[in-house]
Amino acid sequence: MATTINQEIDARGSFCPGPLMEMIRAIRESSVGQTVAVLSKDPGSRTDIPAWVAKARHEMVAIEDLDGYTRFVVTKAR
Amino acid sequence: MAAEIVVLGGGVGGVLTANLIARKIPRTAARVRLVDTTGLHVYQPGFLYVATGAVNGGSLARDVRSLLRDDVDLVVDEAVGIDAAAGKIELAREGVVGYDYLVLATGSHLDLDQVPGLRDGAQHFYSLAGAERLREALRTFTGGRLVVGVAGMPYKCPPAPVEFAFLAEDLLRRRGVRAATTIDFLSPLNRAFTIESASRLVEPIFVERGIAMHTFVNIESVDPVARRLTSLEGEEFGYDLAVLVPPHKGADVVVSSGLTGGGQWVPVDRGSLLVEGQANVWALGDATNLPISKAGSTAHFEAPVIAEQIAALVGHRPARPVHSRYEGKVMCFLETGRGKATMMRFDYDHPPNPPRPSRFWHLAKLAFNRAYWFTVPQGRF
Structure with missing residues (x-):
């Protein structure tokens, strides 16, 4: 079953740590169970975003490599 | 016309x-x-x-x-x-x-009410009044848990909390209360601050000075009575003196x-x-x-x-x-304590390669602080 994305943020114009901070802000503003997607062109996001999601104990739903950018999909777990 | x-x-x-x-x-x-x-x-x-x-x-x-x-x-x-x-x-x-x-x-302007408890529970050095209150708090600090962190991104002068941790460590040592003090540095990122190369330079100095760095700590609330910080990531930190960069707004x-x-x-x-x-x-x-x-x-x-x-x-x-085109140029000093500093110069395409901290860059920063009034606003530098 496809995950419903509650909010998608295009952070492709932003550089490290911008996409991570966008993810943190969106998760902060979400309710438990909601899902957020962040688009990033910054290579640092590949490390930073999954590391933060693990530390904050949310759920990393998907990391999708698309045309020149990556889409990170995260569900707020607590 | x-x-x-x-x-x-x-x-x-x-x-x-x-x-x-x-x-x-x-x-x-x-x-x-x-x-x-x-x-x-x-x-x-x-x-x-x-x-x-x-x-x-x-x-x-x-x-x-x-x-x-x-x-x-x-x-x-x-x-x-x-x-x-x-x-x-x-x-x-x-x-x-x-x-x-x-x-x-x-x-950019301070937004002290964005984080519950921040206004009453923490000190900062992001206004003149705040810096003067913090000076008094440090002068009378007799030891305990000093916590330095960031309560909102982005904020002015990314290395400033790192510099504060080093200079406060110096000050407490000179006052003879360092042995009775633990210092924790809470970073919202997975490194000391935004700039990766400079973070790699300062992180070993944290270890040298006995400053414990904690990563991915985005402050969610401050309890001024229990003297406890709670992070979005679910951690809690007790403190006796908390120095937190306030969130900024336009x-x-x-x-x-x-x-x-x-x-x-x-x-x-x-x-x-x-x-x-x-x-x-x-x-x-x-x-x-x-x-x-x-x-x-x-x-x-x-x-x-x-x-x-x-x-x-x-x-x-x-x-x-x-x-008529801005290339992202920024240049700033970074105090590392013990009378030393380093310097970062970078632009959109070139990250900084800060030199090893030295007395020279510390003195250069002090000289710049004085020379500022006669050079920068007038476009002489």
Whole structure:
């Protein structure tokens, strides 16, 4: 079953740590169970975003490599 | 008819831009007006030294008038509205003022109520009053848990909390209470601060000085009674003295004008600094959404780019390409304690490669703090 994305943020114009901070802000503003997607062109996001999601104990739903950018999909777990 | 040029904000970006424009354009061709709410220019990098007892707060503020060329008019008034479509701003006392060219140098401002408990539970050095209160708190601190962290991103001067941790460690050691103190540094990122190469340089110094760094700590609330910080990531940290960088926001007048598109920061073209969707409005310094340091140095290197574009438009000549494009240049010092510092110089395409901390860069920063008043606002450096 496809995950419903509650909010998608295009952070492709932003550089490290911008996409991570966008993810943190969106998760902060979400309710438990909601899902957020962040688009990033910054290579640092590949490390930073999954590391933060693990530390904050949310759920990393998907990391999708698309045309020149990556889409990170995260569900707020607590 | 002379062009009407209005600069909003009397910080380093506003004062320098106004002076450079006036230098480039004869008075007969343009009237340059700078609008500032207080009429006082404050050297904010000095707050760190006020908090750690090295500098007197009174030396950090001067009249904006004293820093402006005679041919720049100063208007001490509060801008309460911007109508970019009509080319007008509204001032609280003087009413509506029209402009042909507008420069937004409106800075970033503290938002102490964004994090519950922050106002009462933590100290900071991001205003003169805050730095003076913190100096007193450090002077009377007899040991315990000192926690240094960041309560909101982005904030002015990314390395400042790192510098504070090092200088506070020095101060507590000199006061003989270091052995009775634990120091924890809480970073919202997975490194000491935004700039990766400089973080790699300072992190071993944290270890050397016995400062414990904790990563991915985004402060969610402060409990002033229990003296406890809670992070978004679910951790708790007890403290006896918490020093937290407050969240920052854009100027109310800019946010309410619609120019930020609902956010806090003005979206600008990273090269020209023109505000998105505008042909005669520029923004610089902390006010923009550019993914670079919010720092006086940023505004310092951006100001000539805007001044050249406006001078070219007023003079009906092409802008000189090299002087009318911002390449992301920033330069700043980073205090590492024990009388040493390093220096970072970078731009959009080149990350900094900071040298090993030395006495030289510490003395250079102290010299710059004094030389600032006679060089930067006037465009002599």
